[in-house]
Amino acid sequence: MSFQSFNYIPDFELSIVRSQTKLWVLTLTLFVSAGVTAQQGQSIPTFAEDVAPIIYDNCVECHRPGSIAPMSLIDYEVVRAFGPIIKDRVVSRKMPPFFVDKTIGVQGFIDDPSLSDQEIGTIVRWVDGGAPQGDLDNLPAVPQYEQQVAWTLEDEMGRPPDLVVPIPEPFTVPAGGPNWWMTFVSETGLTRDRWVQAFETKPSADGYPVVHHAVTSMRFPEGGGGFLSEYALGKTADINPPGTGQLIKAGTELVWNIHYAAAADGTDHTDRTQLGLWLLPEDEEPENRLIRAHMADNEDLDIAGGVANARTDGYEFIEENIRITAFQPHLHNLGTRQCLEVIYQDNRRQMLSCADWDFGWHIAYNYEEDVQPLIPKGSMIHVTSWYNNSLTNPWAGDSRNWVGFGQRSTDEMAFSWISYYELTDEEFEAAVAERQQRLISGTD
Numbered sequence: 360m361s362f363q364s365f366n367y368i369p370d371f372e373l374s375i376v377r378s379q380t381k382l383w384v385l386t387l388t389l390f391v392s393a394g395v396t397a398q399q400g401q402s403i404p405t406f407a408e409d410v411a412p413i414i415y416d417n418c419v420e421c422h423r424p425g426s427i428a429p430m431s432l433i434d435y436e437v438v439r440a441f442g443p444i445i446k447d448r449v450v451s452r453k454m455p456p457f458f459v460d461k462t463i464g465v466q467g468f469i470d471d472p473s474l475s476d477q478e479i480g481t482i483v484r485w486v487d488g489g490a491p492q493g494d495l496d497n498l499p500a501v502p503q504y505e506q507q508v509a510w511t512l513e514d515e516m517g518r519p520p521d522l523v524v525p526i527p528e529p530f531t532v533p534a535g536g537p538n539w540w541m542t543f544v545s546e547t548g549l550t551r552d553r554w555v556q557a558f559e560t561k562p563s564a565d566g567y568p569v570v571h572h573a574v575t576s577m578r579f580p581e582g583g584g585g586f587l588s589e590y591a592l593g594k595t596a597d598i599n600p601p602g603t604g605q606l607i608k609a610g611t612e613l614v615w616n617i618h619y620a621a622a623a624d625g626t627d628h629t630d631r632t633q634l635g636l637w638l639l640p641e642d643e644e645p646e647n648r649l650i651r652a653h654m655a656d657n658e659d660l661d662i663a664g665g666v667a668n669a670r671t672d673g674y675e676f677i678e679e680n681i682r683i684t685a686f687q688p689h690l691h692n693l694g695t696r697q698c699l700e701v702i703y704q705d706n707r708r709q710m711l712s713c714a715d716w717d718f719g720w721h722i723a724y725n726y727e728e729d730v731q732p733l734i735p736k737g738s739m740i741h742v743t744s745w746y747n748n749s750l751t752n753p754w755a756g757d758s759r760n761w762v763g764f765g766q767r768s769t770d771e772m773a774f775s776w777i778s779y780y781e782l783t784d785e786e787f788e789a790a791v792a793e794r795q796q797r798l799i800s801g802t803d
């Protein structure tokens with residue numbers, strides 16, 4: 360059986376991985392600067408003709424009045440004023456937020472919003488060239504968004520959720536109060552077993568500023584259940600890959616774990632978070648049962664004060680063949696980066712993915728079907744996490760303090776959310792053979 364079933368860069372030492380990333384950012388910066396020099400004879404891009412199309416397509420969804428970002432990027436004057444900081448955020452690939460490392464491991468993600476190198480180059484040359492306006496007659500139309508869409512997935516799924524489950528009653532977070540970790544239990548009222556296609560979590564409008572995360576798990580009537588959904592800043596919804604679904608049984612209760620924190624505006628906020636579920640029709644079953652689980656948890660964390668590059672490792676033994684559909688790092692305030700690696704039984708290792716971390720964004724990286732990692736049973740998943748507990752991390756509270764494992768954002772965690780489904784030996788071998796066939800026929 361061969362495991363060389365997807366693209367990878369072999370045998371990286373993790374330290375090299377990190378320094379290569381920095382090198383890569385440096386190279387990109389140099390490349391972009393070189394581009395500027397080379398382009399100096401040519402005309403400088405303008406807002407109306409070159410930059411607005413990029414910003415309107417990639418930024419305005421969040422950077423417009425009434426959405427989640429701090430400023431609107433529709434008008435020329437504002438975009439020009441933010442020019443240098445926009446340049447910084449796009450060159451470092453912090454905006455649009457999608458931090459998976461493009462130089463390491465498996466490549467190919469569903470709904471990857473990243474700008475192309477060429478688009479980044481255009482923005483950089485525009486900023487460096489004095490940010491000219493151009494002819495406003497050529498400005499593209501400002502994208503319009505429906506104001507009243509209750510659920511962001513409604514458009515993509517073509518209908519509102521089939522089932523909406525709120526927390527049992529409203530919960531008020533008092534001004535200036537401490538952090539709260541609430542457990543609530545809600546009835547789903549389901550009378551038949553169903554399969555979840557997609558989910559979205561919505562704090563109420565007043566609750567939005569105080570809900571830091573909201574996780575649900577299922578409690579089946581006969582016991583068992585498992586993880587269902589997660590909401591955290593920057594992450595509200597997920598659609599399960601085609602052909603997969605999460606099983607939710609008749610009579611299931613939803614167990615909520617919600618982290619509330621007082622709002623910065625110094626007022627009370629009352630929340631009633633709801634979970635919207637899109638379900639497969641009653642008589643339909645998906646081909647595969649999708650599972651979302653913590654993997655490689657490490658709770659034995661020991662991060663000294665003042666340390667800029669602490670590292671932890673966690674391991675998970677894989678008992679069945681699995682096909683991984685998504686990787687989502689999970690760290691807290693101090694986290695800077697996480698990598699997911701597989702160690703095979705013959706001791707070979709492959710780096711699957713690395714992603715930088717920003718506590719403001721919890722992003723699931725969904726692999727395209729053709730590159731979803733195929734992991735044979737008996738392998739070990741290895742998760743490496745890095746933390747910055749020094750003055751250079753604006754998220755670190757008081758970097759003189761030691762930090763260990765815990766629930767508060769100021770404590771730390773180290774695990775990956777992994778979405779996967781199990782494969783029988785036959786299914787696994789067939790999937791590997793299909794990959795090999797594609798490699799041989801050169802259509803990869």
Ligand code: HEC
Binds near residue numbers: 422
């Ligand atoms: C998914 C929503 C989203 C998208 C898409 C997005 N942004 Fe942002 N942006 C935010 C949020 C929220 C913040 C504030 C939190 C943060 O900095 O992470 C932000 C912050 C920024 C900042 C820093 C503002 C400051 O004062 O610190 C800049 C600059 C920026 N975005 C530029 C862009 C550009 C340029 C694009 C498109 C190429 C873009 N963003 C796409 C949501 C988004």
